[in-house]
Amino acid sequence: MARRAGSADLPLHHGRVPAWLGKRMTKLGAVIAEAIVHHYGRDEFLRRLAHPFWFQSFGAVMGMDWHSSGITTSVIGALKRGLGPQSGELGLHVCGGRGSHSRETPRELIAIGGRTGLDGEALARASRLVAKVDSAAVQDGFDLYLHGFILADDGKWVVVQQGMNGDTRYARRYHWLSEELKSFVDQPHAAIEGRNQGNIVNLTDRRAAGSRKGQLDLLRDLGPDRIVREVATLEGSASAAAPPDAPFLPHLVMPAHHDVRAKDVMMRRLHGALSAAADRAPEDFAELLLVPGVGARTVESLAMVAEVIHGAPCRFADPARFSLSHGGKDRHPYPVPTLVYDQTISVLKSAIQKAKLGNDERLDAIRRLDDQTRRLERTARGPSFDEFVAKERQNSHAYGGRSVFGWEPAPAEAGAPDRTAKRSGMAPGEGR
Known part of the structure; x- marks a missing residue:
C-alpha cells in the first residue's frame, strides 16, 4: 500500500521567475531528469517527485528561493517546458500547472492517451478525483491553485498540487504517487507538504479496476461530504479536517525567514562536497569530461547536482544546502x-549525449563525485557557513552573478549607493 512520503509547510512567496533564470531551470531540470532516468529508470524519477524533501532540494539546486512555495510552480513549469520535446524519447509527460493551466490537465491527459494507447478518460478522471479529495475530502484550510500531473x-503517474491559506500566509503541497495505489480515501497521498499524509489507488493500472470503479462511484453517488466522513472514520478521528500527524514520516517545515542561515545547512555534508570537488582535481575532472573551462567552482556545483541525481532520501533533510550550488534569484x-x-x-x-551513444564514462565520473562526497563528509573540514557565503558574494561578479535586482557589480563597485539597480548589458562571458 502506498503511503505518504512526508509533509511540509511553505511560506507564501509572491513574485515571478525572470526569463534568464527560467530558461536555465528548464535546461537543468530536464538534464537532471534524463540522468535519473538513465541511471535508475522512470519509476525512480516519479518516486523522487513524490518525495517532498527531494522536490524542494531539486528546486533549490536550480536557483529558486530555497524555502518558498514558488518552488512548486517553478519546478512543474520547468519540467513541462524541458521534458515536452523529449516526451517521446523519455516516455514522460508533464501536464497541468498553475491556475488556468491546471484546468487543462484532463484535456491534456486525454490527448496523451490518444497518442500512447493509455486510457485517457480514466487518467482524466484520476486527475479530477485527486483534486477533489485535496479540496473537498481533506478540508484543511488550503485552497488549491496548482495541479501538476506527471x-x-x-500509465504510472505522480500528482503534485498545492494550496494556499491567505490567513496564515503559508502554502501546503500535496504529493500523490500511483505506484501500488489502493484507495483515494484511505490515506491517499504519497506525501503532503503540509500536515496531511496518506495512501492512494492507481486508476490506470488494470489490476485496480475494482478499486477504480468503487472510488469513482463513491464520489459520484455520495458526494464530497460523505467522503469527508469516510476519511474521518478511516483516520479514527471525529473529523477529517485535521488528520493526525504520522511521526514516523518525514515532516518538512520551511521557516519564514528568507535568508539562508547556518542552522539551515548540514555543514558536514557541504564540507564533503567541497572536499570531493577539490580531491577530484578540477583540471583532471575537466579533461575527463572533455568540457573546456570547467574549474573548481563548477565542480563544487556538480557535486551538489550529483547528489540530487544519486542521493538517498535521507540526504535531503536540509534543502537549503542545495541553494549553495547555484544561489537564488533574490540573492539568498x-x-x-x-x-x-x-x-x-x-x-x-x-555526459548525457555520450551516454546515449553507449559511453557512460562522463556520467559515471559525476556519480563518482557523489560517492567521494559521501566518503569525505565524515572527516572533511572547511570554511564556516558565513565564510563560504562571503567568499561567494565576493566572487559573484566574476561568476556572472545575477538576481532579480540585476547584475552584481565588480568588487570595486560594491560601495555604489544603489545595489539593487538593474544593470544593462551582459555579464563577463554571458552569451558565449
Whole structure:
C-alpha cells in the first residue's frame, strides 16, 4: 500500500521567475531528469517527485528561493517546458500547472492517451478525483491553485498540487504517487507538504479496476461530504479536517525567514562536497569530461547536482544546502552565478549525449563525485557557513552573478549607493 512520503509547510512567496533564470531551470531540470532516468529508470524519477524533501532540494539546486512555495510552480513549469520535446524519447509527460493551466490537465491527459494507447478518460478522471479529495475530502484550510500531473508511458503517474491559506500566509503541497495505489480515501497521498499524509489507488493500472470503479462511484453517488466522513472514520478521528500527524514520516517545515542561515545547512555534508570537488582535481575532472573551462567552482556545483541525481532520501533533510550550488534569484544565499550554472548544464548535457551513444564514462565520473562526497563528509573540514557565503558574494561578479535586482557589480563597485539597480548589458562571458 502506498503511503505518504512526508509533509511540509511553505511560506507564501509572491513574485515571478525572470526569463534568464527560467530558461536555465528548464535546461537543468530536464538534464537532471534524463540522468535519473538513465541511471535508475522512470519509476525512480516519479518516486523522487513524490518525495517532498527531494522536490524542494531539486528546486533549490536550480536557483529558486530555497524555502518558498514558488518552488512548486517553478519546478512543474520547468519540467513541462524541458521534458515536452523529449516526451517521446523519455516516455514522460508533464501536464497541468498553475491556475488556468491546471484546468487543462484532463484535456491534456486525454490527448496523451490518444497518442500512447493509455486510457485517457480514466487518467482524466484520476486527475479530477485527486483534486477533489485535496479540496473537498481533506478540508484543511488550503485552497488549491496548482495541479501538476506527471505521467509515464506505462500509465504510472505522480500528482503534485498545492494550496494556499491567505490567513496564515503559508502554502501546503500535496504529493500523490500511483505506484501500488489502493484507495483515494484511505490515506491517499504519497506525501503532503503540509500536515496531511496518506495512501492512494492507481486508476490506470488494470489490476485496480475494482478499486477504480468503487472510488469513482463513491464520489459520484455520495458526494464530497460523505467522503469527508469516510476519511474521518478511516483516520479514527471525529473529523477529517485535521488528520493526525504520522511521526514516523518525514515532516518538512520551511521557516519564514528568507535568508539562508547556518542552522539551515548540514555543514558536514557541504564540507564533503567541497572536499570531493577539490580531491577530484578540477583540471583532471575537466579533461575527463572533455568540457573546456570547467574549474573548481563548477565542480563544487556538480557535486551538489550529483547528489540530487544519486542521493538517498535521507540526504535531503536540509534543502537549503542545495541553494549553495547555484544561489537564488533574490540573492539568498547569494546571486545566481550564471557562468557556473551554464557550465554545469554543459557538463551534464555532454555526459548525457555520450551516454546515449553507449559511453557512460562522463556520467559515471559525476556519480563518482557523489560517492567521494559521501566518503569525505565524515572527516572533511572547511570554511564556516558565513565564510563560504562571503567568499561567494565576493566572487559573484566574476561568476556572472545575477538576481532579480540585476547584475552584481565588480568588487570595486560594491560601495555604489544603489545595489539593487538593474544593470544593462551582459555579464563577463554571458552569451558565449
